[in-house]
Amino acid sequence: IPQFSEGYRLRPIELADYKRGALDVLKNLTTVGDISREEFSELVKMWQRNPEIYHTYVIMNPLDKVVAIGSIIIEAKLIHHCGKVGHIEDIAVNSSEQGKRLGLSLIRYLLALGRKNGCYKVILDCDPANEGFYLKCGLSRAGYEMEYRF
């Protein structure tokens, strides 16, 4: 587990993080919507029932508020002799806490989790504005992102 300044700690997401600001942190990334406590709990419980696939982590500050969040989804494939690929998703650090290397620590931890779980690679999609951040996290540019919107 990475070392942070006094009082900050990284741990798996918990049901009680609903009231500790988990959704507010994600608003630094995109639209979150009006998610009820029940909807939040059902989703986090589904992740907890599938621990080989879903790994969502939070960084808590000394006041016990969520200040960063991010996930790695581990996909089991047929190719590369039943290989696994990690997908890093939905990384966000509270605007007041950006620039303190919390994002870097979180990505390093998620990459280590991917390695521990047997992934042969970890991939993610990001805005060109974040390329520099991910280069500093040790990733390199590969391919193009495509999408089909519904």
Ligand code: ACO
């Ligand atoms: N461009 C270039 N370099 C950057 C950027 C950037 N956008 N952001 C940070 N860096 C650099 C920092 O200066 C630092 O460099 P240093 O080690 O030389 O000092 C290094 O990258 C590490 O930065 P951190 O302090 O760890 O970055 P932070 O904690 O602020 O987190 C993040 C970065 C996650 C992009 C944050 O700014 C954020 O939450 N932004 C809004 C939401 C967002 O865009 N999330 C990423 C979506 S992509 C996805 O989810 C897969």
